Amino acid sequence: MQRTLIENKNLTDLTWFHSGGSAKVFFQPAHMADLGDYLRDLPERTPVEVLGSGSNTCFSRDRFDGVLVYLGARFGGFEALSERTVRVGAGALTGDVVRKAMKLGLDLTFLGAVPGTIGGAIASNASFSGRRLCERILRATVVLRDGRIQTLKRDVFERPDRRAAALRNAVIVQAVLDLPQQVPEKLNAAWADVKHQHEEMFPAAPLCTGHVFSQKNENADEAGRKSPKEQAAQILSRLGEIRLPGTGLCLDRSFPNIIFSNESSDGSRLAEFAQLIANRCRQEFAEDLECNLNIVGDLR
Ligand SMILES: Cc1cc2nc3c(=O)[nH]c(=O)nc-3n(C[C@H](O)[C@H](O)[C@H](O)COP(=O)(O)OP(=O)(O)OC[C@H]3O[C@@H](n4cnc5c(N)ncnc54)[C@H](O)[C@@H]3O)c2cc1C
Known part of the structure; x- marks a missing residue:
């Protein structure tokens, strides 16, 4: 797979609000090492932003004079690691991850109706029904602005200030989640309940x-x-x-x-x-x- 680099990319269709704007450079890495290499070689002053599915992002109508990193489905992996833990790619859509976890008897249903990607959900500590994604993270892999790859452990996600500092200028690439097990009937009921509650609010x-x-x-x-x-x-x-x-x-x-x-x-x-x-x-x-x-x- 090759990296995708597009100059002056129009961003209208990449956010929910169709706010317009464009990016000087749109970059979709081929894989994690490619992302690291690209960021390492960028001049330090070049601004970098990350876009998930754009359900919570708005661009100004001017050109964003930097690099917009977009992971997309290339980073959408899902893998069961042990009885209760799964590795998920940051480009995976939350709804898909919730359904795949349910098939393994694992409960991430609270996230099922929150639109967006896992990367966006971690960055914003997506929450619903009193539960938040960051409570379920065992570790996450990020690529820093200088190209280094780092693993952030659970304790970083337990404190909002530490989390914010660790994620500043970092691209989340994947995370390992520790999820409670649940029987299928209870999972289905919880999922239906979350959808219903979410539709009442959004x-x-x-x-x-x-x-x-x-x-x-x-x-x-x-x-x-x-x-x-x-x-x-x-x-x-x-x-x-x-x-x-x-x-x-x-x-x-x-x-x-x-x-x-x-x-x-x-x-x-x-x-x-x-x-x-x-x-x-x-x-x-x-x-x-x-x-x-x-x-x-x-x-x-
Ligand atoms: C109708 C509607 C309902 C919603 N309901 C909820 C809800 O119930 N609960 C809730 O918490 N939110 C809710 N949201 C807000 C939004 O869906 C969440 O914040 C979601 O997690 C954003 O994901 P995204 O992929 O669309 O992120 P984006 O909008 O693309 O990005 C959001 C932020 O995350 C950063 N980001 C994205 N990917 C990465 C990455 N890989 N690495 C580092 N940073 C990254 C971006 O830079 C940006 O700062 C709702 C929004 C809408 C429009």
Whole structure:
């Protein structure tokens, strides 16, 4: 397999929000060593961004003047290592990984309705139903900006500050997950329950949407076992419906934790609207929400 290198790649179809933009260089490595070699040989000042499936990323309409690393299906492997552990590629889609784990009698069902890739889910510590992916990581392999390959152990993922520091400028390539075993009937019931709960919180229809919010203090939910996104949904439901005049953007009472738009969204308006919503939550309820959308480039 050869690496893929494309100059001035249009990014419209690579994110859910079709926010437009382009990348000076789009790079899909052939394999992990190829990724390491490429990053090592890049001038130090060249900015590098990673894209999973783009369900939480928005590019500015200008050109991103750096290298966009895209792993895709080439990095989508899945392998059972022992009774309870599996190795998954960072380019694998979360829904596929959940289904494959279920076939082995392993429970990752909470992640089943979260759109995106394993890499994106690890980077954002994807959570649902009070459970988070980083709690299940035994180790992960990353390629650093200087091309070195590193293994990050479980303890790195237990602390948000350590995790954030370790993943800064790193491309996650694969992870080993330790998953609880479960009988098929319970797995099927849990999976159906997660899908149902997720559909109540997020629209299943392929709308042009953006900005999922989280409650800011990541550690605060340990006691209540609600994920930061579920906590944010509860807070946002108290705001009711809000629209950003002159755009199709709105926060809907039925799905409070996601900004809606029926049209393709302009990244800077999305960012503006998300800020307005976060400010209102701070003023009206003294609650700090984080807008989770990864915004690449200058949106102003
Ligand atoms: C309708 C809808 C529902 C959602 N529901 C949930 C939910 O229930 N729970 C939840 O947690 N989130 C939810 N999200 C948010 C989003 O789906 C998650 O954050 C998801 O994990 C992002 O995965 P992705 O592959 O699309 O990442 P992208 O959007 O492509 O990237 C997100 C971030 O991860 C980084 N990244 C991606 N791949 C790698 C890699 N290999 N190495 C290093 N960094 C990487 C990117 O640089 C970026 O910073 C939802 C989003 C939508 C649109």
